[in-house]
Amino acid sequence: MLLTRSSATDRPAPLLSIRGLKTCFPTRAGLVTAVDGVDLDVQPGECLGIVGESGSGKSVTFASVIGLIRPPGRIAEGSIHFDGADLRTLDPGGWRRLRGRDIAMTMQDALTALNPALTVAEQICEVLVAHAQDLPRRNRWRAARARAIEMLRLVGIPAAESRMDDYPHQFSGGMRQRIMIAIALACRPKLLIADEPTTALDVTIQAQVLDLISDLRREFGMSVVLITHDLGVVAEHTDRVAVMYAGQIVETGPTRDLIAHPRHPYTRGLIGLIPRLSDLDAPIKPIEGQVPDLIGLGGTCRFADRCELRLPECRQDIPMRPVGAAHEARCIRAGEDLP
Structure with missing residues (x-):
């Protein structure tokens, strides 16, 4: 496929483009919106890390991409384009031709x-x-x-x-x-989706598997989406990171910039959970509270109840805000130099 270039950024067109994705599951308690308005791009040849706690919507987002959402679950809104094709229009035959050939996914438990x-x-x-x-x-x-x-x-x-x-x-x-x-x-394949590829493995084997994926990515020239809850993993193996919380992207940007200068309190909390070799006696501060119930969430900051930096204005719907080159955060204080 010939890659078209954007006049604004002079970058190749994304291999995978997700816009406004909303994936829902009906339950007895109400409708669970597991993925709510996700926008993501994966560029040719890049490794994108998807980070967040369990229940953040990471796996469901890419199960939606690869056509694994089955009734009663459904994609309620949004578009998914891969290599110029609209994936939401594919019939079962089209999915069979695509999966395994152009897009492949490794599951959490082999x-x-x-x-x-x-x-x-x-x-x-x-x-x-x-x-x-x-x-x-x-x-x-x-x-x-x-x-x-x-x-x-x-x-x-x-x-x-x-x-x-x-x-x-x-x-x-x-x-x-x-x-x-x-x-x-x-x-x-042109795109490999690696969903928690090191689950339940010891540290030595984890490193071997991640290095293997990185080596094969370079050898084949493919794009990789690395889904994990470990920011330490993405810091070493990805080009760009998207942080998910309660079904939404709350921060995204180049890996080095996002880890060195996090602009969302949730991202800062995740980074604070990584032990530092430079100060082994430094206490690890957990993020207090739990991920909110995904039933009936309104237009507010979903992290507000757990955030130590919240303001009264956080009770409104907060869009993604640019905070630097290709760096965005869903926080009204994203532009501040937070403590």
């Missing part, structure tokens, strides 16, 4: 995401046979198996050829995550 009744070879080859256009028509499964072995070697599975016919439960947690990545990258 053990439950992988099919326990199929071998690793069957699960990788299935994707390749369905989507890889360069495989020969004759002996397609044999060619797919050879490609699958290459992918397992690429993601660091020892003795890849001899382990192809093993089942997911025969691998460790870190190896299962690598297998998930191999399946997701088998067809060289």
Whole structure:
């Protein structure tokens, strides 16, 4: 695809563009708006970090992008464009052609995401046979198996050829995550959505998996969305960060700028939870309170009840405000030098 350039910013058109996304789920207690008015862009080749507490709407946002919201859940409003195509107009056949080939997603728990009744070879080859256009028509499964072995070697599975016919439960947690990545990258997608790729892994394996994703991103030239609750992870592996809270984006900007100069109190609170090697005796101050109930939220700052810097004006609807080059925050005090 030829990339068009914006006359205002002279940047390539985004690979993924989300505008005004609202995703809802009916419950007995009322309508839960899990994602409420999200605007996001993912540029070609960049790594975007999505950060926030559990229940902030991170996974639901990208489940909406990849067409995994099923009734009674629904996308109530908004547009989602990928590589120039309107994803909200796709029929089931269009989704089958897109998922796995152009957009791939690794789920939080590899053990439950992988099919326990199929071998690793069957699960990788299935994707390749369905989507890889360069495989020969004759002996397609044999060619797919050879490609699958290459992918397992690429993601660091020892003795890849001899382990192809093993089942997911025969691998460790870190190896299962690598297998998930191999399946997701088998067809060289343009966008990889990595949803908590290091959940339940020890620190050493976490670093290996994240480094692997970064290396493969550079090798394939793909874009990556890294969903996590850990700002320490995105500080090292992403180009840009979007902080989510209660279904909304509350701050977004280049990673270094956002971490060095956070402009939303919630972002400041998340950064304050990261232990500092320069001062090991410094107390870690938790963010008091809980994420609000997502039923019937009005037009107010959703962080106001937990914010130590709130003002009376915070009880009104607050839009995103520019606070620097490509840096925005949803706070009336975003332009201040906060304590």
